[in-house]
């Protein structure tokens with residue numbers, strides 16, 4: 001019985017096959033250079049281009065728009081599979097799919113031809129989603145980047161921070177205030193790399209996910225055409241937040257993928273490493289650690305599968321996505337920490353994969369809404 005069958009959820013064949021395909025792609029194309037890229041911080045351009053050509057950068061795009069039309073369940077399983085092999089490649093894929101989902105939902109026919117169809121065919125590589133700013137993260141409504149109407153379209157000014165995949169992205173979805181539409185109005189704009197006045201800032205020197213090309217963006221009176229506005233003027237924050245909820249299920253999936261890999265490493269190490277004349281796996285403490293980790297991981301899986309299944313049933317979820325993300329990211333932190341502890345001193349050495357997983361895992365509790373923000377969403381739903 002596979003791990004998926006043990007969950008007791010009916011998994012459609014197409015989702016199962018997509019997961020198998022991603023596991024193979026991850027093992028053959030991503031895992032081999034992951035440690036080296038982690039050390040050098042090199043962006044995985046070759047792997048991202050290959051994934052983009054497979055349609056993986058905008059997976060939920062319908063077939064009539066040249067996408068693979070993957071279900072939410074298939075998407076979550078694909079992300080979990082990829083995360084096992086390289087969490088940096090995985091997070092660039094998640095950020096791109098967040099932007100891709102917005103394009104698929106909001107574009108007019110003309111915008112589909114300009115942005116969505118090339119994105120679905122992989123011509124832009126990975127897309128970037130640019131909401132956060134130096135002064136506005138959890139409090140996204142407080143962004144300061146501004147879009148002003150011009151005779152030909154829009155002029156954008158401001159700074160974005162922490163933008164995943166930005167070092168290599170060709171198309172960015174940028175959120176900006178539109179003062180002409182009211183004090184609280186925010187719009188979503190498609191901005192192509194190379195547009196005059198748009199420059200890449202510092203590439204962040206992060207503790208983990210070191211090859212995901214996270215960067216600052218500067219917009220200095222960037223002139224963009226009228227058709228760059230995606231969705232209604234003033235509806236940008238609603239557009240962003242309604243796409244972020246499903247994307248939290250993807251971060252749950254990424255957290256589970258990292259933790260599953262850590263679990264495998266810890267289990268194998270416990271079988272092999274000898275202490276006091278027996279394998280670590282012979283100590284009751286080790287067996288209980290593995291049993292608890294397996295149980296917590298299955299709990300997180302079930303919440304992720306529930307959230308993805310509800311999305312596929314057309315249920316607009318908020319709290320369920322937050323529960324999945326909260327449970328999976330917190331479980332990921334605990335499991336990776338416990339598996340590193342099983343490695344003893346070796347777990348603290350860069351030669352061992354568990355050390356990278358420990359650093360990669362930490363941010364799962366921070367981005368796409370911190371654990372505190374998820375608890376707030378869940379509490380609001382309860383009360």
Ligand SMILES: Cc1cc2nc3c(=O)[nH]c(=O)nc-3n(C[C@H](O)[C@H](O)[C@H](O)COP(=O)(O)OP(=O)(O)OC[C@H]3O[C@@H](n4cnc5c(N)ncnc54)[C@H](O)[C@@H]3O)c2cc1C
Nearest residue numbers: 095129130131132136137138162163164367368369370372
């Ligand atoms: C590696 C990485 C990649 C990222 N990629 C992207 C990306 O591609 N696009 C993008 O737009 N953004 C991205 N982000 C930004 C990310 O979404 C934010 O960092 C996150 O939302 C938290 O915002 P902040 O860092 O400003 O923290 P703050 O909002 O300043 O929060 C600081 C602390 O205060 C707590 N806090 C804040 N408000 C409350 C509250 N109301 N109640 C209780 N506690 C609260 C938080 O939980 C946190 O512990 C990325 C971040 C990282 C680190």
